[in-house]
Amino acid sequence: MSSIEVGGKSYETDEEGYLLNLSEWNAEVADYIAKTENIDMTDQHWEVVNFLREYFEEYQIAPAVRVLTKSIGKKLGAEKGNSEYLYGLFPYGPGKQACKIAGLPKPTGCV
Amino acid sequence: MLHIVNKSPLTSNTLDSCLSTATGGDILLIEDGVYAVTRGNAVEAKLRAAMGQFRVHVLMPDLEARGLGDRLVEGVLPVDYAGFVELAASNKTCQSWL
Amino acid sequence: MSEVKKFMFVNRKAPYGTIYALESLEVVLITAAFDQDVSLMFLDDGVYQLKKGQQTKGIETKNFSPAYRALEDYDVEKLYVEKESMQARGLTEEDLLVSVTVLSRAEMGALMDEQDVVLSY
Numbered sequence: 421m422s423s424i425e426v427g428g429k430s431y432e433t434d435e436e437g438y439l440l441n442l443s444e445w446n447a448e449v450a451d452y453i454a455k456t457e458n459i460d461m462t463d464q465h466w467e468v469v470n471f472l473r474e475y476f477e478e479y480q481i482a483p484a485v486r487v488l489t490k491s492i493g494k495k496l497g498a499e500k501g502n503s504e505y506l507y508g509l510f511p512y513g514p515g516k517q518a519c520k521i522a523g524l525p526k527p528t529g530c531v
Numbered sequence: 532m533l534h535i536v537n538k539s540p541l542t543s544n545t546l547d548s549c550l551s552t553a554t555g556g557d558i559l560l561i562e563d564g565v566y567a568v569t570r571g572n573a574v575e576a577k578l579r580a581a582m583g584q585f586r587v588h589v590l591m592p593d594l595e596a597r598g599l600g601d602r603l604v605e606g607v608l609p610v611d612y613a614g615f616v617e618l619a620a621s622n623k624t625c626q627s628w629l
Numbered sequence: 630m631s632e633v634k635k636f637m638f639v640n641r642k643a644p645y646g647t648i649y650a651l652e653s654l655e656v657v658l659i660t661a662a663f664d665q666d667v668s669l670m671f672l673d674d675g676v677y678q679l680k681k682g683q684q685t686k687g688i689e690t691k692n693f694s695p696a697y698r699a700l701e702d703y704d705v706e707k708l709y710v711e712k713e714s715m716q717a718r719g720l721t722e723e724d725l726l727v728s729v730t731v732l733s734r735a736e737m738g739a740l741m742d743e744q745d746v747v748l749s750y
Contacts, residue, residue: 479699480692484662487702539643539674541717563646566677571719592687596645598680598694602719611687 426452426464439521442476453521457512465509465521471495473524482527485515533622534585537562537629540574550581553626557618558595559610561590568594569602582606590615634745635666639644640675642750644694645685650678651693651748658696661703668707668744669730670737672714675750679710679725697727711737 422433426449432440437456439445450469454461470493475483483491493501506514515527532552540546546567560567566576568589581587588608594600619625638657642649661667671679685692708729722731741747
């Protein structure tokens with residue numbers, strides 16, 4: 421078991437740094453995880469992270485990249501629902517990195 | 532004596548086996564066994580007949596997990612985990628029909 | 630992906646009592662991510678997987694039923710439920726989480742014969 425230390429509180433993670441307890445997530449933890457991924461959180465990043473949290477809340481799964489891209493396109497418009505935009509924000513994969521920052525499990529089928 | 536059934540009555544013969552062997556007392560349905568006490572299922576009549584001979588209990592958290600908390604056949608006695616322990620403790624012996 | 634194959638998942642187990650239903654769902658989501666032709670068949674106790682209103686707090690188990698509603702996002706739109714299985718359990722289409730096609734046993738069998746890959750759960 422691994423853990424991260426944020427604001428004097430300890431959070432358990434798996435060996436890849438994904439939060440184990442979804443309900444412990446907060447903006448401060450998100451910022452911390454983003455830094456470990458070399459990402460400076462902007463409003464655009466938050467928009468994707470919040471979208472993922474809402475998606476998980478409704479369906480109890482972290483969507484695959486293809487599904488995330490399509491669903492973002494539907495909700496936020498075609499200029500955001502494409503790979504260039506999302507990989508621009510999360511270079512190592514919007515599924516992997518954005519889910520990690522959002523405190524969600526790694527998407528099913530994501531290696 | 533307490534008899535516990537944890538398999539779906541439409542997939543396994545454990546409920547039949549229990550009902551044809553047991554002579555009376557308490558039956559507790561848990562896990563997939565809880566489908567036996569839902570209104571409109573194919574073993575409802577058999578279950579109602581058994582209720583004349585046995586006290587039939589169901590573990591409510593298992594019924595609610597399966598989305599059927601509102602379909603309990605009337606006369607079946609709902610229990611929570613504390614009630615489960617109570618049943619196990621108050622009966623001298625217990626057979627689990629695995 | 631060079632060739633699209635027809636995958637059918639045959640679901641015959643109730644949720645939670647065994648791990649089959651959850652395992653099947655996870656493999657469905659993985660398979661769908663590879664752009665295959667996926668269909669899901671629910672028969673026998675498998676129809677219970679789609680029952681509305683599942684509340685799993687009391688058994689401290691993850692309620693995975695909302696994920697069936699996300700299948701549409703994964704372009705998995707072929708969901709088949711066997712008629713008599715549903716009737717024997719006192720269920721109707723209104724009891725189900727998602728919209729499905731209701732088929733007879735014979736129609737289910739014919740559909741199975743058309744597949745390239747059949748996965749059994």
